[in-house]
Amino acid sequence: VAKDDGLLALTKKLRRLARLDDADEQTISDLSCSLERVRANRHLIIEGTQPTDCCLLIQGFACRYKMSPSGARQIVSFHVPGDILDLQHLYLACADHYVQTITPAIVAWIPKVQLRNISQQRPAISEALWKDALIDASIFREWVLNVGRRDAKSRIAHMLCEFVVRCQSAGLGSPLEIRLPLTQDQIADATGLTAAHVNRTMQTLLAEGVLTGGGRSYRVKSWRRLRSAAGFHQAYLHADAA
């Protein structure tokens, strides 16, 4: 049963990216796969190691980050349920970054050899995996822009917009309802700011009626204002890829 849950999540994910036929779905359900329940703040991928299995996030949230030699941390992406966490290692041996849960989570492990094999046998699956990897890359590019060329307010707003949209398309409820599973430290590491400045900036977003709440639970008050504060356009997420 556990196994099937993992492969079902994978099927759902790939269906959003390409048109799978029965044979494709059958092939997926023949994969091996082991579920694991993981606490918050546990590493799923560690820089310098050579993962043999591919990790799929079933429940909970995770982030991908790198460390600078001076010890500063930079989060390079967030992940929501349904995300494949390391297509990277299907073809590259050595991990060049960390992936860590940020909430309690459930993940599925699939041997990367098997995934590589089915991708060679089934064109539709290959297409879906390609799209997923290319969308990831597109998101990284947007983050370079975000961190490089936006000021603190729009930078944070943009990160929130992306988070909300991705939660939504992962089927996690309406944007206005989302309670951020992120600490201000994590927001700081994702935006290239400091926690203190994130705190002050969140307060101006409150004051401007973009967000409500405060403390450890913010909600989006006005999606329109959030979008416009961010200058957010979701073309880069390629949600229409299928």
Next chain:
Amino acid sequence: VAKDDGLLALTKKLRRLARLDDADEQTISDLSCSLERVRANRHLIIEGTQPTDCCLLIQGFACRYKMSPSGARQIVSFHVPGDILDLQHLYLACADHYVQTITPAIVAWIPKVQLRNISQQRPAISEALWKDALIDASIFREWVLNVGRRDAKSRIAHMLCEFVVRCQSAGLGSPLEIRLPLTQDQIADATGLTAAHVNRTMQTLLAEGVLTGGGRSYRVKSWRRLRSAAGFHQAYLHADAA
């Protein structure tokens, strides 16, 4: 003859990423391909369009960039001869960024349908294309870190390190000999700084004996010092991917 030059460059590129057999190379040489000579500062890919051909950079340099809604430009990668410029559009229809030459260049155009087909027929070619795309993504991640968490000096130094290493592995001569084909404006747009500040920072790199030259032609004086100013570790380039 023109056609062959393009496909030869592609073969060389893919050979660096996976072990190709004769059949693989034969398949590549059957592709259609048209060469084009392009001036500096011409667009090869335009945001919002749907490219039908895949662009390969044969000679010269190019950069990939995005615009923020407020009109600021962020370069997200540089490209050297041999680079495939838009694996992106093999599986995603719509361009989410621009690619522009930064020197006079020669590029080859290959129909993306054909490339997609041979990737499905020849596992080794598929593997090479995958690796290329995944390495690109890895570079984007490193840039997020660079722009998000390094100060101006190490940020510029890091960008230079990467540029030098990639030129080298493209067979463009020793690092000490490379003359930067970049304006300070472009360096600024790549690092998330302003041209004025880039200028001042380059001067401190001169003063510290990291670079020599000045004006529009810098050279690396001490590769060791440049590396250490940058905190540069090239694992993320996955040069050993083959």
Next chain:
DNA sequence: CGAAACTTTGAGGTGACTCAAGTGACGTGG
């Protein structure tokens, strides 16, 4: 040769940082 593009320099401003102290929420164990 002249215009355009790039580099250089200066003076003044500011967004975000640093460091430090204090507050509040939560979970855990006695």
Next chain:
DNA sequence: CCACGTCACTTGAGTCACCTCAAAGTTTCG
């Protein structure tokens, strides 16, 4: 069920890295 430790949030004062704007050199190229 309260005491305590931890972790995250909040706030303030002072500082600095980098920005803005502007003008003057310099190189490039058509």
